[in-house]
Amino acid sequence: MEEDRSWMYNGRRKRNQVSADWILKTTDFLDRAFSRDTSGDGVMCPCNYCNNTRPQTRDTMRKHLFKHGFRPEYTVWVYHGESDSDPTRDDVLRQRTFDEDGDAEVHRMDDMVDDVRDAHISVEEEEPEPIARAFYEMLTASNQPLHAHTEVSQLDAITRLLAVKSQFSISIAGFDALLNVFGALLPQGHKLPLNLYEAKKFLSALNMPYEKIDVCPKHCMLFRKENSEKTHCDKCGESRYMEVQNSYGEKKQLKFPMKVLRYLPFIPRLQRLYMSEPQAKQMTWHKYGHRYHPNKIVHPADAEAWKQFDPDFSEFASDARNVRIAIATDGFNPFGMGAASYTCWPVFVIPLNLPQVFASRNTTCSSV
Structure with missing residues (x-):
């Protein structure tokens, strides 16, 4: 009780x-x-x-x-003995949701929640940086029950509902209507958000930033930095934006770019890898991890190219926490073979420090 x-x-x-x-x-x-x-x-x-x-x-x-006085809503003492290592914690506040087919969307949502829960408070005197502070507040919120008569936490409830929305492509209006119905059925004082906006705001600490960059339709240049105000490509002269023609035959640019690059900044994602203590330890696995097959290449660090890199860049290699990455790209058509050969060119950035079983989970992708 x-x-x-x-x-x-x-x-x-x-x-x-x-x-x-x-x-x-x-x-x-x-x-x-x-x-x-x-x-x-x-x-x-x-x-x-x-x-x-x-x-x-x-x-x-x-x-x-x-x-x-005590900070608001600190009724589960996660920093004073009731941590995620307590044996009862998973039974009380962590109830995983799996559909009959083990839906991948729900699994990914659970992994995301677990990553947040793995975050640990620093014992240093200075204030945490804003990103870390948001994670710590999320960690506290994850332990708040949805209401006084349930064992499901507020974070679990919201992530489960968002997973269902994504799985069944529920519209915003439909999702808001469901939240209104659930809210009316729950006891007074519950912590379920009123609408999708409030739900996403609650999970804002989980968001990772990305940047949309306008691109020349023929891939000649990016319209960014010193070229951010240009309306035509310097090399081929193609219009940056879609054009329409009026009754006089004059072309006018609309504010809709012809092609867009979605760039996921790499640095915030590297910082997130080090916000979880267990995962931060895994970031040094390439150097300190145990090989069960010492005579086989089980990690890129066992290859000759990696071993040659270490003496060539000894200062970088001296700290196992320095991140080594691999970059891969290839085009594919997400709309079927009936259309153009290639419509997307994702660029995958893969941290190689991790054991290979974790590397795929932490791959960063940008695409045109």
Whole structure:
């Protein structure tokens, strides 16, 4: 049965005005939190000011809690003993959804949620960078039950519904209508979003940026940086935008590009690989990973080209965390063989540090 922790907020009306029950249970909380502090470096402070981002001593944390109170909705103490390593956590707040065929869309959504849950708080004094902070807030939210009478977390509920929307191609209006029906059926005070916009906003920490770049229809140049304002290709003279002809035979450009490159920046994706402690360790596998077949090439690091690269670039090779990548490209036609031979040319960027079983999951792709 879930422990009632409403005392964290009901027992403190304002600064230094707290109930005896609040003092007693806050002391118990401090005892529990600092019983795990074997290093003496302090414990993440859950006050409304530190927001679980700064380690503090017991005395300082006690003062902060009296002054600022607990951060909102911190009823599952993920930073103070109720971490994702707890044996009951998967049973209580993690209920995977699989359809009868083991739908791949649901599996991918579950993998995405797992990646977020793998994120670990830094024990350093400075504030986390904005991307990391968003992940940590998402981690906390993932442990909030959808309502008081369920074992399904808010994050699980939203990701499951979005997976179903994608699987069955539900329209935005249809998805919003479903959320309204579900919301009316749930108990008062539930945390299900009102519409698709609110659902995507909740998952915004999972989003990865991408950039759309206009391209010459004949692939001569990109309209970016110093060429971002040009309307025609410097080499072939082709129009950047679609053109229409008026009744006088004059051509006019519309604001619809003829061809677009979708570029997924590589650096944010590399940063995400290092935001999960288990995955960050895997990023050094190429150097420290165990080979069960030492006489066979089981990883590109076992090949002669890799071994020759290390002495040629010894400074880069000295740190196993430096990322080595492979780039591959080929064209394909997503609309069937009846159309043009090639309509898409994806460029795949593959991190080679990882064991090969993980590398395919973390491939970055840009396409024209």
